[in-house]
Amino acid sequence: MSINTSDIYVYMLREKGLSGRITLKLCKLIGNIENIMSFDINECIYKRLSEGLNEQIEEKDLIKISSVIKYLRKEESELKEKAKLFYSDLMSKDIKWTHPAKEDYPKRLLNIADPPLILFYRGKLPEEKRPSVAIVGARECSSYGENVARIFARELSVAGVQIISGMARGVDGISQRNSIEVGGATFGILGCGVDVVYPKENRDIFDSILIDGGLISEFEPGVMPIRKYFPSRNRIISGLSDIVLVVEARKKSGTYITVTQALEQGRDVYAVPGRITDALSDGCNSLIASGAGIALSSDSILDELKNRDFILGSGRISSPNDSYPETSDDISVENSILKYVRENDMTLDALYRSFAGKLSIEDLSIILVDLETEGKIKKIGGRYTYIPVDFT
Amino acid sequence: MVSYVNSGTVYGINSYIIGVETDASSGLPAFEMVGMLASEVKEAKERVKVSLKNNGFSIPPLRITVNLSPANIRKGGTKFDLPIAISLLISLGEIKQTNVEGILFLGELGLNGELRFVDGVLPVVIEAKKQGFKKVILPMENAYEGAAIEGIEVYGMEYLIDVIRFLSLSEEEIKEEYQTVNIDLDDLFTNNQYDYDVDFSEVAGQSELKRACVIAAAGFHHMLMIGTPGCGKTMVAKRIPTILPPLSYEESLEVSKIYSIAGRINKFDSLVVKRPFNAPHHTITENALSGGGNIPKPGVISLSHRGVLFLDEAVHFERRALEILRQPLEDRKIVISRSTGTFEYPSDFMLVAAINPCPCGYYPDRNKCRCTEVQIKNYIGKLSGPILDRIDLCVQTEPIEYDNLTNTDVHNESSKDMREKINKARAIQAKRFIGTDIRFNSEMSVKEIERFCVIDKKDEAFLEKAFRTMNLSARSYHKLLRVARTVADLDDSVNIQKKHLSEALNYRMSSLFM
Structure with a gap:
C-alpha cells in the first residue's frame, strides 16, 4: 500500500475532528478530496442557493467544514508530517486502511447514518458482490x-x-x-x-x-x-x-x-x-x-x-433435525437417550429417572460416554446436551 | 535415697519412656524439679504435695529434687503427677522401690488425690509394651484407651490411695483385689464401626453422586463435587464415612494414636474404630490444618488420617491453607519444622472437596448464570495447583426435583448395600497389592498402573478418540486408569474393559477447569 494525497487529507480531517458523515458530504460537494484546500464556503453557499444543493448538505455542516479547513490551512505542513508518520507506522505494522475517498471503501457503509471516516483492517474487506x-x-x-x-x-x-x-x-x-x-x-x-x-x-x-x-x-x-x-x-x-x-x-x-x-x-x-x-x-x-x-x-x-439477486450455493449440510432418525421402530437405548437429550439438556440423574430404574446408573453413564465419544452429545457442566449436526 | 519410677511422654508422634527420679536428702528444705519441663509439669509439685498431704502423707522438710530423664526431651502435659508422687513416696520410704519395677505410671492428680484424665496415653502404652513393661497404671478415665493394647496389664485407678495400696500388695493379693481393665476388641470393631446416625438411604435421587462416592470409597480416590447451592453436596459428604471400608486394627491404632496425642479421645473411650471425618470451616488457618504449636499437635489433616477430609466451599479456603495440602496429598504425611525440631505426622486421607460450579453457583443454567468462562476458570483455578491435579474423580450435580423427595417407589440405596460392593472391591485390591505398601488403587504410581491397568489394543483406540473429543490432557490419562481399575474391581473383572473406561470417563474432570 502506498500513501497518496487523499490519505493525507483524510487524516488531517480526522485529526481535526470531522466526522465520516460530513466528510462524505464534503467529498460529494467538491468532487475530489484533493481540492479541499481551495474550498470556499461562500462559493458553496452561493452554489447552494443557485443550484439547490440543500438536500445534500446543511448550513451547519458547511460552517463546521469551513472552520476545520481554516485549521488545516494554518497547520498544513505540521499535519502532513504527522499524517505521513501515521501511515508509515501502519504500513510497518502491516495494517491497511480505507476511507470514503478510496475505491475499496465498503459501499454498504456509505448509506448508514454515521459511516466511519477511516477503517483500519488486516486481511481483507468484505466483497461487495457477495452477500x-x-x-x-x-x-x-x-x-x-x-x-x-x-x-x-x-x-x-x-x-x-x-x-x-x-x-x-x-x-x-x-x-x-x-x-x-x-x-x-x-x-x-x-x-x-x-x-x-x-x-x-x-x-x-x-x-x-x-x-x-x-x-x-x-x-x-x-x-x-x-x-x-x-x-x-x-x-x-x-x-x-x-x-x-x-x-x-x-x-x-x-x-x-x-x-x-x-x-x-x-x-x-x-x-x-x-x-x-x-x-x-x-x-x-x-x-x-x-x-x-x-x-x-x-x-x-x-x-x-x-x-435480492445474490447468487448463492446451497448451504444445507443437514437440518437441525436430520441426524436424528425419527423412525418409530428404532427403540434402542441410545436413541431413547438421544431423544431425551434432544428435548432438554439433562443431567445423568435426570436421565436415570427418565428410565425409571430400567437402566442402572453405571450402564447409563457408559452409554452416555460412548455417545459423547461419537460426537453425538456433549457434556457441559453436569448436563449432557445434544449436538444437532455431525460435521466431523 | 534416689527412687526411680517409669512414666512416658509423646514428642510429636514419637513416644518415649521417661524415668522420674527423686532424691530426698537433708539440706535447705526445697522442692526442685528439673528435666526440660513445660510449665504444666513444673506445677505438678504443688498438686503432688497437696494431694499427698490430703491422703495422710506428710512431707518432711527435706531437700527434694525431682529429675525427669532423659533430660533432653521436652516434657509437657499433666501425666507426670502420678509418677512424681509415687517416686517421692519411694524416696521417703513409704513404698518399696522393688514394688514399682516393670510398672509404668501415668495420670494427673487432683488436690484430693483423685486421678484424672490425661492426653497421649495410647502411644505411651504401645511404647511401654515394646520395652517390656508388665503393668501400666492409668486413671480410670484413660484405662480403656490403654486396654486396647494386648500383652500388657492395664489397671485403671480412681484415687492415688488405690495406687499406693496396689503397690503394697503381693502378686497374689493384687489378683484378688484388683482387676485388669480389658476390652473386647472384636465387639468394639463389629458393633461400633458403622454406628452412624446418618445413612445414604436418606439421600433421595443423586444416583450419579452416590455412584461416584462408591467408586471413590472403593479406591480411596480423592473426589471433587461440583454443584449448585443446596443440591446436597454436604449431605452426601457427611455420609461417605458410612460406606468406607472398615478400619483394620493396625489402622485403628494409627488413628487412635493421633487422636490420643491431640487429646481427642473421650473419657472412658477406647480405640477410634470409625473412619475419621473432618469438615473444617473455610476460615481455618494453615496451622490448624497442618498442626500447630511449638511442639505441634496434630492438625486437621492428620486427624483425618485414614478417613475423610471434607473441604466444603473449597475455593473459599485461603490459598495458604490449600497449599498446605500439597505435601499430604503427595506423600501421605505432613512434615512440620519448628525451632524445637522437625515433626512428622501421618496424613493419609481421602479428600472430598465441594465447590459451586461458578461464582454465582448456577452454571450451566444460563437462565440464571451470567458468569463468563474466564470467571469460571478463575473461580475454580484457585484450587488448581495444590488440589485439582490430585483429584481423580469429579462429579457435577444439580438439585433434585420435588417429586424425588416424595416419591417412595424409587429405591434409595442404603449405606449397607453400598458398603458391600466396596468391601468386595477392597478385598480384590488387598489381594492385588499384597506385599507392597499400596492399599488402594488410588495409590498406584505409574509403574503399578502399567502393571495392573492393562487395556486391550482395540480399547486404546476408543480411549484415544474419547480423549480427542473430550479435549482431555495427558495428565488425566493416569487418573482415568486408576479410576477405571477401581470400576473394574467393583465389577469383579480382572481386565479393564471398555465399559469400565467409559464409566471412569463420565467422572473425569471437565476440561473447563484444567
Missing part, C-alpha cells in the same frame, strides 16, 4: 445458542455468505470460528485496535480469520477495548451486513443495541426463536413478536438473500 450476514448474540450463551450459531455460521458460509461479527465471546466467536472451519469468509469488527487481541479466549482465530476474511476496526491500532466503544463498533457490524441474524439475546443487552442500529440503517433483522421461558431467548422472541424475520434454518436467510 454478508451478521450473526450476533449473547456472550454467555446456552448450549442451544452455541449449536444454533454453529449451524447457521457453517451453512451460510458454505453457501458463500460472508459472516460479519464482533469476535466477542459466545455467539460471535462461535459463529466466526465455525465459518473459518468450513473455509468461509468471515470478518471480525473490533471495538479496539486491529492489533489488539480481545477477548483472549478467541486468540486462536485472530490469525486464521485473516486467510479468507479480515479484522476491521475504526479505532487506531493499539487502542484497548473499552465498554463504551462497543455500541459504535456494533453500528459497523450491522452496517457491513445485508441481514442481521440474532441467535440468542436477553432483552437488555448489547445485541439489542446492534439490532436497533440495524433497523435504523434499514437492515433486515432475523431472529432465532427460543423457548419463552428461557431468559436468553427473551430478546429474540420479542424481536419476532415485533416483526423480525423468523430464522428457522439457514434457508430462511438464504431465500431472502436470493430474492
